[in-house]
Amino acid sequence: MDYAPPLADNRFLLLExxxxxxxxxxxxxHExxxxxxxxxxxxxxxxxxxxxxxPLRAAGDQPGCRFEGGSVTTPPGFRDAYQAFCKAGWPALACAPEDGGQGLPWVLEGVLYEWLSAANHGWTMAPGLLHGAYxxxxxxGSEELKxxxxxxVASGEWLATMCLTEPHAGSDLGLARTRATPQADGSLRVSGTKIFISGGEHDLTENIVHLVLARLxxxxxxxxxLSLLLVPKRLADGTRNTVSCERIEEKMGLHGSPTCVMRFDEATGWLVGQPHRGLAAMFVMMNAARLHVALQGIGLLDAALQLARAYAAERRQMRVPGPRDASQAADLIEGHPAVRRILETQQxxxxxxRVLAYQTGIELDLAxxxxxADRREAAQQWCGLLTPVLKSAFTEQGFHGASDCLQVFGGHGYVREWGVEQIVRDARVAMIYEGTNEIQAIDLLVRKVLPDGGAALDAVLARLQDDGGGDPRLLPAIERLQGATRGVADAARQDAQAAYWVAGDYLRAVALVLAGWAWSRIARHPGATGPRWQAPADAFWRWVWPELDMRxxxxxAPTRP
Amino acid sequence: MDYAPPLADNRFLLLExxxxxxxxxxxxxHExxxxxxxxxxxxxxxxxxxxxxxPLRAAGDQPGCRFEGGSVTTPPGFRDAYQAFCKAGWPALACAPEDGGQGLPWVLEGVLYEWLSAANHGWTMAPGLLHGAYxxxxxxGSEELKxxxxxxVASGEWLATMCLTEPHAGSDLGLARTRATPQADGSLRVSGTKIFISGGEHDLTENIVHLVLARLxxxxxxxxxLSLLLVPKRLADGTRNTVSCERIEEKMGLHGSPTCVMRFDEATGWLVGQPHRGLAAMFVMMNAARLHVALQGIGLLDAALQLARAYAAERRQMRVPGPRDASQAADLIEGHPAVRRILETQQxxxxxxRVLAYQTGIELDLAxxxxxADRREAAQQWCGLLTPVLKSAFTEQGFHGASDCLQVFGGHGYVREWGVEQIVRDARVAMIYEGTNEIQAIDLLVRKVLPDGGAALDAVLARLQDDGGGDPRLLPAIERLQGATRGVADAARQDAQAAYWVAGDYLRAVALVLAGWAWSRIARHPGATGPRWQAPADAFWRWVWPELDMRxxxxxAPTRP
Structure with missing residues (x-):
């Protein structure tokens, strides 16, 4: 069963x-x-x-991408789908009109990528990297480079990569050793090995534009x-640059996306931005990239949920107390409380x-x-604080929730042909890349909340409060979160490691308060009635919300005994 | 890095x-x-x-088992290792001396299988099925059959299977349709299709003894x-019975164990036990089999933990507040709180x-x-109540904890060569087979706790309490659990579905109280000092125990709104 975007659901949340x-x-x-x-x-x-x-999801898993003689062959159908994607103008949806784009709001691109990831995570990795590079x-970029x-890059005619990681430099990019040596003509020669390069080599486009972190x-x-360099696979005259793919990784999942070891041997490149300011140049796209990853988690969870829901609506096993269909030997498992609880909780x-990621997508444009200027500043605060929370919470839910959906299938869930185990494997990587979830938690608490004494967070929480018509459970939760923030700040003054021990709990607490706001926001819409919206609302307050007390x-007690 | 049994740890818990x-x-x-x-x-x-x-774990994943022309080829080395296993007498470790066994306590077999599963889950599936069949x-079995x-079967010369599941009959075995027709000579002809048959066909032994649920x-x-039948691959004279393997499943993991679709075409078999009493005949081994699965979870978690610990002791990334080694550009990640928390919590x-599973293994023998007779009865109560709890809680931890260990590796964890992602994939199945974890929860609450008003559970909890020297947090927790049991029982009288909605939470609450007892038991041993035992003890009370309040x-509020 292929993924079908639940248009009515997305539409209701985004528009209504x-x-x-x-x-x-x-x-x-956007006037x-x-x-x-x-x-x-x-x-x-x-x-x-x-x-x-x-329809290409299964092929993305098997055969997946293949490597031979330095070249990568993507799965059958991937190239045609990508060409169609470009031809229809999708890469440039949110690009500026002066760059050939349609100038549409970021949030529309966000929904598009949520669906694409849900439908085929591996395929989506290819165009997904365009937007940061753009x-x-x-x-x-200099005018010449642009x-x-x-x-x-805007049109997607050439795909792009981000070459950051090296074998000994993963989360800690500061350890990177790739060198860039200036040449008389203004170009640089780049040498080094980069790993975990998604789409470092493939057959989807004629050229590939690598953005590489290196040292002058x-x-x-x-x-x-660290400086940022543009190093293309092919130079302007079409000749091959000295950039090569050494191998692709064998991974747990995401076989539709080649994860390449890239070698740069005195390859020709050009500086993007100022010398030594490479990380700053990349920060411009970090919030958007992390929000994309959060949307992958949401999309993959929805994909697993669609499969589980369809299976539960056809599979009969055992009886549960309650009214039963006597013409059948057993009840549909969608009626079993254990199954309903999984489905409603994931929903x-x-x-x-969706509510949180779409609102953050809107704030990206407003920022x-x-x-x-005040509104821009408020939007910037919102994005800075919510992005790590959403990246971590929804990639975690993408994996664990998909695993819960697998459980609905019993033994069939463990077997490839049903598709759900692929989603679990594919989803796992999103907890790691674009900054591990542990790093998101440190980013939130240590880098963003504590330095200003929680002021920016208070401003965001005040927006949630002022939003009005909220659930009565929300206001006390916000106040308790603020109390916890003060407590952690006090502890961190005594013990510099304290905040690092509980950063993950802190992020979860913020995520739960935000999700509480989202459900309170949904609930006050007059259209949010009937089982479609009531069942997940009940599930949220009954099965999810109690975690807040625990966190x-x-x-x-954030200090170690 | 291959798994090495942590002999000193197991020894300390089991003997001390x-x-x-x-x-x-x-x-x-056992005198x-x-x-x-x-x-x-x-x-x-x-x-x-x-x-x-x-050393055979990686080969168990790739190439794994291969199917061709009705035959299954196990991975290189599997057959030799199995022959050596039999030759050394391991299959019959706990079998009765009159059957050629060594008559050793069950718990020793339990530790052996914990280690085997940790070292190589796929390989271990083969001998793991012998014990239930035995x-x-x-x-x-009749004297003739025996x-x-x-x-x-006792010696492992011939391996065995349990043929229960059919395409439409998984958790609900009562829907099984395989037929058995009595013949004049006392044998029966068995026809039907069974799925998910671990080791249904392979090259490890000359014959395979299938135990098949079928209808007279x-x-x-x-x-x-349902009746239980013995249907061998080869009859006593060595000729092939009409039992065939149609295919093996492509699975998420556990590729070292062939999961077979088995076809019985008027195959010759014999009744084991009374007609229509097949499920009862299988109940004799259910607790032991489920405890084996719990030990798989524990073993696989320990295997993932060994890998993560070794990686964290060598990988340097970033600085954390605190003393640092200035001669290095970054700190070992084993010193990062986020990593330490993962390692200590999994430990x-x-x-x-181990404490809980070993004690339950001891109770199996005492029962x-x-x-x-009173002690036998108490042991039986212990096994009946703890087995579903341990099966569910430790297979869940086996999967989720292994996934946490994968996270320690960052991007490397997602790549096959490091081995940890295989453990995550392999561990996932244990949440499903031998009764899904949802079924374990229903077994505990609906079938075992509620029918006697919690009396058997009270008896077990009284044993935990009487054990003496316990942590002061334990007694109030036991009392609150008993209060919750009464609350759920009241709710279940109002709404027959109520217990089904919260059965999973109830099982978790019992699991946490049991784990609290285990840690209180470890802590009172004078040898449980130093970081080896203090760090996981702290982790338990700080990071794990708070879940009890949430559950x-x-x-x-077990009734749906």
Whole structure:
């Protein structure tokens, strides 16, 4: 069974619950945004995802990508689907009109990528890397560099990579050793080995634009000595650059996306942005990239849920107390409480995730182009704080929730042909890449909340509170979270490691408060009635919300005994 | 890195903390059990596991088992290791001396299988199925049947299977349709298709003894119409029976164990036990089989933990607050709180799991052969209640904890060569087979606790309490658990579905109380000092124990709104 975007659900949350067009209309460039435009884009996107990308999921797992003689062959159908994707203009959906894009709000791209990831995570990795590269180049590339490379990246004609990790430098990019040596003509020669490069080599496009972190000869040690370079697979005249793929990794999943070991042997490249400011140049796209990953988690969870729901609606095993169909030897398992609880709980995470990720997507645009500086600042705070929370919480739910959905199938869930075990394997990587979930927690608590004494977080929490009509459970939870923040701050002053021990609990507590806001926001919409919205709402408050007390209890004693 | 049994840890818990030999000595047949015997068996077992089985783990995943023309080829080395296993007498370790066994306590077999599963889950599936078959045959087979088949099953010369599941009958075996038709010579003809048959076909032994659930012509519908039959791959004269393997499943993991679709075409078999009493004949081995699965979870978690610990002791990334080694560019990640928390928390689950599973293994023997009927009854209660709890809690921890260990590796954890992702994939199946974890929860709460008003559970909890010297947190927790039991019982009287909704929470609450007892038991041993035992003890009370409050809160409102 292929994934089908649940258009009505996404539409309801994006247009009705959040009124995305109304929120975006004050922003420069989005004055003419209206629901009809959203509807049209969503409908076309849903059609493309279902028709062109979803049917290729199984092939993405087996045979997956193959490596031979330095070349990577992507699974059957991948290239055609990618060509169709470009031809329809999807890569440039949110790119600036001056770069050949359609200038649509980021949140529409977000929904598109949620669906694409749900339908086929492996395939989606390829275009998924375009957007960060586009932002980097657009904001930091020289005019010359942009003229030569930006239009093809915006349109997706050439795919892009981010070459950051090295064997000994993963989470700690400051340890990277790849060197870049300036040449007389203004170019640089780049040498080194990069690993875990998604899409480092493939047959989807004629050229590949690598963005590479490397050190100039005079670079200081550590992260402040990293520069960003553009190093293409083929130079402007079509000749091969000295960039090669040594092998692709054998992985737990995501076999549709080649994870490459890339070797740069005095390869020709050009500086993007200022020397030694490579990490800063990448920060421009970090929130958007992490939000993309959160949406992968949400999408993959929804994909697993669709499969489990369909199976539970056909599989009969045993009786449960209650009314039964005497014409059958057993009840449908969708009526078993253990199964219902799994399905309704995962649905409540998917729904809350959409509300939070879409609102954050809206804030990304407002942070950039709202006319009011205070509103831009508020949007920036929202994105900075929510992004690590959503990346961590929803990639974790993507994996664990998909595993719960697998459980609905019993033994069949463990077998490949049903598809759900692939989703579990594919989803696992999202807890690691784009900053491990442990790093997201440290980013939230140690880098963002504690340094300003919780002021930015208070501002975001005040927005949740002021949102009005909230569930009565929400306000006391916000106050308790604020108390916990003060407690952790006090403990951190006594013991510098304290915050590191409980950063994960802190992130979970924030995630639960945010999800509580999301459900309170959904519930106050008059359309959120009937079992579709009531069952996951009940599941949220009954089965998910109680974790908040547990996390707050753990936060009370952050210092090691 | 291959798995190495942590002999000193197992020894300490089994001999020092639990004094297994002393507990077993009153039981018939174990009068001469002493620590020296235990030490000797454990040492030999550890040597065999490490030398013969652990090195084959990667081959068990790739190439795994292959199917061609009705035959299954097991991975390179599997057959030799199995032959060596039999030659050394390991299959018959706990079999009765009159059947050619060594008559050693069950708990020693339990430790052996914990290590084997940790070292190589796929390989271990083959001998793992012998023990249930042996018990079934021994207790229910006719003298004739036993004479012909029992010695070879006891010695492992012929491997065995349990053929229960059919395509439409998984958790609900009562729906099974395989037919058995009596013949004039006392044999029966068996026809039907069975799926998910571990080791249904392979090249490890010359013959395979299938135990098959089927219906006699006059069978009543449902589970009370199932009979158990012995259907061998080869008949006594060596000719092939009409039993064939149609295919093997492609699975998420456990590729070292062939999961077969088996076809019986008027195959010759013989009744084991009474007609229509097949399920009862299998119950004789259910507790032992489920405890084996719990030990798989514990073993696989320990295997993942060994890998993660070794990686964390060599990998340097970033700085954490605190003393640092200035000669290095970054700190070892084993010093990072996020990593330490993962390692220490998983260790606390492994240790608690061992105490609980070993004590339950001891009770299995006491239930059978203690001279005092009251003690036998108490042991039976213990096994009946703890087995579903341990099966569910420790297979869940085996999977989720192994996934946490994978996280320690960052991106490397997602890559095959490091081995940890195989453990995550292999461990997933244990949450499903031998009764899904949802079924374990229903078994505990609906079938065992509620029917006698919690009396048997109270008896077990009283034993935990009386054990003395306990942690002060334990007694109030036991009382709250008893209160929750009364609450759920009241709710279940109002709403027959209520207990089904919260059965999983109830099982978790019991598991946490049991783990609290285990840690309180370890802590009172004077040898449980130093970081080896203090760090996981702290982790347990800080990071694991708070879940109990959450589960008890969920149990307060078991009726759906």
């Amino acid at each position: 619950v959040l009124d995305a067009p109304g929120q975006l209309r004050p922003a420069a460039g 003419h945004t209206d629901p009809a435009l959203f509807e049209q884009v969503l409908e076309e996107a849903a059609r493309f995802v279902k028709g062109a990308v979803a 932002e980097c180049l657009r904001h930091h 003229a030569a490379w930006l239009p093809q 000869p005079d670079a200081p040690p550590g992260p402040k000595g 409540c995470w998917v729904d809350a995730g 950039r182009s709202h006319p009011d 707050l209890a753990m936060l009370q | 903390v639990l004094d297994a030999p002393g507990q077993l000595r009153p039981a018939a047949g 001469h059990t002493d620590p020296a015997l235990f030490e000797q068996v454990l040492e030999e077992a550890a040597r065999f596991v490490k030398g013969a089985v652990a 018990e079934c045959l021994r207790h229910h 004479a012909a088949w029992l010695p070879q 012509p006059d069978a009543p519908p449902g589970p009370k119409g 606390c689950w492994v240790d608690a799991g 059978r052969s203690h001279p005092d 008890l809160a969920m149990l307060q």
